[in-house]
Amino acid sequence: MSYEIDRDQNVEPSLKEMAGKALEILESHSDKGFFLMIEGSRIDMAAHENDPGTHVHEILEYHETVAVVRKFIDKHPGTVMISVSDHETGGLSLALQKIPNPIYRWYPDVISRIKNSSYILAQRLKSYWDDDRTSFINKTILNDGLGINDFTQDDLTYLNQNLTSQEYIYYLANMTSWRAELGWATHGHSGVDVNLYAYGMNIEAIRGNHENTEIGEFIKNYLNLDLDSITLELNSNNDSFHLSNVNISNYNADHLEHYHHL
Template sequence: MENLTPASRRQFLKLSGLAGAASFLSSSAAVASASTAGRGAEHSSGQAKNVIFLVVDGLSNGTVGLAHHWKLRHQQTPLNWMQLFEREDLQRAYQDTASASSPVTDSSAAASSWGCGQRIDNGAVNVDAAGESLKPIFSYAKEAGKATGLVTTCRVTHATPAGFAANVPERNMEDEIAQQYLEREVDVILGGGARHFTQKREDGSVIQYIPRFVDKGYTYVRNRTELTEAAAGQGPLIGLFAKSHIPYAIDRENQQPREDTPSLVDMFRVALARLDRAKDGFVLQVEGGRVDHAGHANDAGAILHEFLEFDACIPLALEYIDAHPDTMLVITTDHGTAGCQLNGAGAGYKDSGPALDRINQLKYSFEWLHSRLMEAKKFDPKYVKMAFGIDATPEQAAIVQRAIKAKAKYLSGAFIEAFGAQLQAMTAVGWTSGNHTSECVELFAFGPGSETVPAFVRNYELFGILTKSLGIQTS
């Protein structure tokens, strides 16, 4: 492709974009609809019946570039994220992500800004500095007769989903968040976090929340097979597919035999099928949550495949809004994480392309490797070879063994110390830190109400845009 003229390259990308999206939908006709329907149309105005809010947690701008060039090189098609720019009904904005307590937000403050309409301190979920609980958007939606849904690859009680539905002064109060989901009757709940739905009290008693959901009419599913069967059903749905977070996409793709764990696309598809039956509409948040986790770990293989999985949700969302023009769609991130970048490598940077081939040596995440080594209770070079395609030196082995012996909560720090320079030379992927960043981020909006999104938007302003689009009174 590097030998094509600029005009030929544009035509190639346009055509290959349609072909590449086909693997994510059931037919090429559906892809054509998702990619072309609505083009030439003016921005929708009026009231929205539904809102779909797609959020990829912790997406640094450089992660988009890494995934974009990887996909062009290996699948000869641009990201669906990039193809959004071709739609004439796109309202594009740049989003300021700060919290009340810092220019660098955490996920609970960021999601709460969307969920309640004002900035709060890092660590809280819809609770202000004075301790006052602020009514979240799902509560308003329920009062308006709308169904609500949360889909995530994290624990469903984690910060981002909680920001639309819960009130707690500390984001780690996930047992309380699970209880609030039951009390507030969130209609669709899909993700990880089963551990927070069986709660042991100080007096030794155990509360099982899943039976309480079932008593309220929820269908409960535990794997991909049961989830797929639930798509045709009606009524509220809860699916918990892991004790904690759902395993990384790279691990699910390469694990043999494959576990019966749904992908984000699987969960999104079923959530839409169930919520589509809501007579008065719905508000659905879908989170690709583990891009953030991979960024914190500086795990290049994991972050690439997590974002690619989120990207695969975009055609489903576009297909839905093209068939349901009364639906507002927002696609964004809450903040950047770790400053992931594909860097220039080699003379004239000519090694950056081959580095995109070598990144394919990474078959498992740092998290997978951590689990294998901690189970073995000692360093085993075969697992490093399986995960990274690297033959560990005695010096590298010693670094990791010390962390294993110390029973480190996470071995990612030891992996970076031992293998970080080698992995960066191999993949050309670099990092600014293991923390969140203050970067402003992309926001895409479509459908009724999208025309009211300003070109530069502060995160807390989205609450008013969403509720106004839905015709919901908040004061």
């Protein structure tokens, strides 16, 4: 999936549209009820890149997806929605100390001017080596893509080099975070508590602070599942459930990197 900020709506459906379609299909084809997991997975990837513009568009799309599911629940009493993350990524804070004495401010307008992900802009930098590369960086990447016009000659010199995709991404994303005065603690995952939301029937059982395994317990009890027998069935009947049977050579480095992130 493209990042939401880059997505061409004529080519690719949004997370919200796919979630709505999945609910529609499951509702009309299942007389036993269903379990659906909807993953806003690119929130994590944008946070790995410390790219605040891309990050917020992924989060807003997730919020709209939650609104679609809530509407479904309002029409179907007896269903429940749980929204939770397996971890925080990036250690984002609305704070960045740039000088010895902290100043309490941040600039959301910097974020609202961003038109593309640093990821897509990095791909364009990787593939454009015409004679007018400097003006391409100036206009297409910084002005149009990031909404930045106060860049320096040092920025242009750095971006004019033949760098890795990740080096371009980190540099571009930092240009926006720095101007917006947003701080990131890591390009990895953090250990902070994550938010837990629920909507629908009997959700009082998961109000408050919980270990992540208790979410699974809640779902098991809510759906009255016998997980041991389901596990036995999965293990015995279908080879495709076993990752060890997948020919690993069919997976490129991007896939393996993605598994690593999960």
